[in-house]
Amino acid sequence: MTEKYNMPDARGHFGPYGGTFVAETLIPPIQELNSAYHKYLQDPEFLSELDADLKYYVGRPSPLYYAERWSRELGGAQIYLKREDLNHTGSHKINNTVGQALLAKRMGKTRIIAETGAGQHGVATATVAARLGLECVVYMGAVDVARQSLNVYRMKLLGATVVAVESGSKTLKDALNEALRDWVTNVDNTFYIIGTVAGPHPYPAMVRDFQAIIGRETKQQCQELTGQIPDALVACVGGGSNAIGLFYPFIDDPSVRLIGVEAAGDGVATGRHSAPLCAGRPGVLHGNRTYLMADDDGEIIETHSISAGLDYPGVGPEHAWLKDTGRAEYVNITDNEALEGFYALTRMEGIIPALESSHAMAHTIRLAPTMRKDQIIVVNLSGRGDKDMQTMAKREGIEL
Amino acid sequence: MSRLAATFERLAQSGRKALIPFVTAGDPYPDFTLPLMHAMVKAGANVIELGAPFSDPMADGPVIQRASERALAHKMSLSRTLAIAAEFRKTDQITPVVVMGYLNPIEAMGYEGFANAAQRADIDGVLTVDLPPEEGEQCAALLKERGIDTIFLLAPNSSSDRIEKMAAIGSGYLYYVSLKGVTGAGHLDAGDVETKLKQIKSITTLPVGIGFGVKDAETAKTVSSLGDGVVVGSALISKIESNQDNPERAQEEIIGLLSSMRQAMDS
Numbered sequence: 001m002t003e004k005y006n007m008p009d010a011r012g013h014f015g016p017y018g019g020t021f022v023a024e025t026l027i028p029p030i031q032e033l034n035s036a037y038h039k040y041l042q043d044p045e046f047l048s049e050l051d052a053d054l055k056y057y058v059g060r061p062s063p064l065y066y067a068e069r070w071s072r073e074l075g076g077a078q079i080y081l082k083r084e085d086l087n088h089t090g091s092h093k094i095n096n097t098v099g100q101a102l103l104a105k106r107m108g109k110t111r112i113i114a115e116t117g118a119g120q121h122g123v124a125t126a127t128v129a130a131r132l133g134l135e136c137v138v139y140m141g142a143v144d145v146a147r148q149s150l151n152v153y154r155m156k157l158l159g160a161t162v163v164a165v166e167s168g169s170k171t172l173k174d175a176l177n178e179a180l181r182d183w184v185t186n187v188d189n190t191f192y193i194i195g196t197v198a199g200p201h202p203y204p205a206m207v208r209d210f211q212a213i214i215g216r217e218t219k220q221q222c223q224e225l226t227g228q229i230p231d232a233l234v235a236c237v238g239g240g241s242n243a244i245g246l247f248y249p250f251i252d253d254p255s256v257r258l259i260g261v262e263a264a265g266d267g268v269a270t271g272r273h274s275a276p277l278c279a280g281r282p283g284v285l286h287g288n289r290t291y292l293m294a295d296d297d298g299e300i301i302e303t304h305s306i307s308a309g310l311d312y313p314g315v316g317p318e319h320a321w322l323k324d325t326g327r328a329e330y331v332n333i334t335d336n337e338a339l340e341g342f343y344a345l346t347r348m349e350g351i352i353p354a355l356e357s358s359h360a361m362a363h364t365i366r367l368a369p370t371m372r373k374d375q376i377i378v379v380n381l382s383g384r385g386d387k388d389m390q391t392m393a394k395r396e397g398i399e400l
Numbered sequence: 401m402s403r404l405a406a407t408f409e410r411l412a413q414s415g416r417k418a419l420i421p422f423v424t425a426g427d428p429y430p431d432f433t434l435p436l437m438h439a440m441v442k443a444g445a446n447v448i449e450l451g452a453p454f455s456d457p458m459a460d461g462p463v464i465q466r467a468s469e470r471a472l473a474h475k476m477s478l479s480r481t482l483a484i485a486a487e488f489r490k491t492d493q494i495t496p497v498v499v500m501g502y503l504n505p506i507e508a509m510g511y512e513g514f515a516n517a518a519q520r521a522d523i524d525g526v527l528t529v530d531l532p533p534e535e536g537e538q539c540a541a542l543l544k545e546r547g548i549d550t551i552f553l554l555a556p557n558s559s560s561d562r563i564e565k566m567a568a569i570g571s572g573y574l575y576y577v578s579l580k581g582v583t584g585a586g587h588l589d590a591g592d593v594e595t596k597l598k599q600i601k602s603i604t605t606l607p608v609g610i611g612f613g614v615k616d617a618e619t620a621k622t623v624s625s626l627g628d629g630v631v632v633g634s635a636l637i638s639k640i641e642s643n644q645d646n647p648e649r650a651q652e653e654i655i656g657l658l659s660s661m662r663q664a665m666d667s
């Protein structure tokens with residue numbers, strides 16, 4: 001690659017993807033957000049406040065941990081884990097909410113809303129709202145409220161109102177619909193903190209920029225620990241924020257393979273999955289053009305995944321672009337395979353990963369043995385598994 | 401002259417305002433819609449907005465969301481919505497039909513394919529909620545080539561710049577969303593609407609239909625005096641929802657409400 005990667009364009013397009021596909025009432029607040037984002041992401045004072053929050057509140061930098069035993073066991077590449085699970089609130093989601101909350105404060109907004117699937121983004125949003133003393137409403141599909149009840153309780157403790165969304169498939173996409181409806185109704189005082197690299201421009205670029213700290217740290221830490229940069233990066237892809245956060249600083253390093261892992265649910269062939277990049281088609285949903293799971297009539301199809309955070313029919317538009325250009329590869333992992341990843345990390349390294357992250361672990365089990373021992377894989381451990389204890393116990397037939 | 405332009409001109413000449421009902425195609429079942437469209441015209445409707453159901457109607461309140469869900473349960477789709485419009489056109493060559501919906505079903509057909517299908521169905525306008533002018537020029541141009549108007553939304557917070565943009569690319573009429581919110585929401589403020597309409601009218605000569613928050617004959621009358629037409633959707637669809645066991649009564653109640661609006665608007 002000779003030209004530096006420089007996406008999106010000024011109107012938020014990644015090639016044919018991205019853009020601003022929203023109803024008219026949302027155009028003015030999106031323009032307002034876009035100017036604030038462009039202004040403050042160059043503003044030294046804003047950036048130093050963000051750095052301080054990431055250091056003292058989130059606990060960054062997160063370690064790059066050498067999974068020595070697991071690497072030996074798999075007998076191929078050396079595996080390093082980027083420990084986003086050690087962040088305050090237990091996942092990468094807080095990198096983004098800290099950033100957007102600082103923007104909200106600068107923009108004089110008094111009310112925060114968010115959508116959430118697994119509840120990690122909801123918790124990370126409720127957390128920053130509590131800290132800034134802002135009203136917070138989190139929309140969550142009713143199905144997810146049931147399977148992630150621990151996180152619902154955490155959000156409530158933090159002072160947020162959690163609204164169970166009963167429309168459609170009652171999962172993440174419906175929570176996003178409902179959050180958009182709230183925003184359109186309360187545009188004047190409300191800041192919508194989107195939890196992934198989806199939504200209308202500038203969200204995909206802005207959330208990426210806040211998450212890119214993951215990749216920047218990884219690059220430096222990997223150099224320090226091994227004297228080289230990684231050969232492959234592996235991350236799970238729901239909306240795609242932890243993946244793009246890790247990938248982005250490496251896009252111009254052609255020797256680094258970028259591998260996104262989608263949720264195959266019961267298996268892509270069954271149609272019961274959440275893998276739009278592997279098995280979907282381009283379309284428009286939630287403000288941007290990207291790969292979607294839709295039928296021939298363009299109606300969105302219900303998704304399936306053991307992990308609530310990956311249960312989404314779309315994906316960030318930048319991933320659609322990276323797929324089409326061939327810069328990144330996208331694979332998929334079924335529910336059962338993800339469980340293998342879950343148990344492997346738990347038993348081999350004493351780290352219980354989130355079910356979302358377990359998809360990345362499961363692919364690593366397949367990838368590492370195909371690589372040389374002097375090669376390096378960095379896997380994004382996007383979150384910890386505490387929130388999934390209920391789901392896991394239930395699968396094992398244990399009553400908690 | 402397009403059917404929409406002719407309709408607004410005819411109404412203006414007689415000093416009347418357009419009554420524009422919105423119903424979701426195929427709600428509560430596919431065969432319900434065609435006779436309802438004809439009956440609405442008899443009751444005084446001048447333009448029909450026919451909603452193409454979508455799985456994720458992000459700008460709609462619960463009433464129209466559920467209408468979409470009922471229609472989708474019967475496998476209603478954008479192409480079947482166009483088929484109903486084509487059927488309507490066979491016996492009514494005067495009343496304009498505007499297909500209103502979300503972009504993804506159009507993306508699935510392809511813009512060119514959709515424009516051709518819309519032309520074959522002889523519809524008059526297309527309103528795509530999540531396709532603002534900055535992303536919508538290509539689609540609008542394809543429709544224009546085929547004599548079909550693209551109707552854009554304007555909101556209370558739309559700046560003069562944006563009104564100019566819509567006026568330049570849009571045709572037929574502009575749809576003014578009277579309040580910040582989703583369809584079927586709260587109360588519109590007539591004073592606010594009046595102020596905004598003055599601004600819009602100072603920029604464009606396109607007719608302006610006003611919708612969101614029109615619930616009964618009284619609001620229809622108030623709102624019609626402020627613009628060129630009144631759009632009513634959720635209030636009609638509620639009648640379908642509350643009479644699911646009795647579709648005949650649903651139609652009667654819709655027609656009753658529309659007639660009372662027509663009367664109030666004309667008096």
Ligand SMILES: Cc1ncc(COP(=O)(O)O)c(C=O)c1O
Nearest residue numbers: 120196238239240241242309383
């Ligand atoms: C731990 C964890 N990883 C990954 C995801 C998926 O989101 P994204 O693809 O935006 O990183 C979630 C979402 O809830 C999550 O909680």
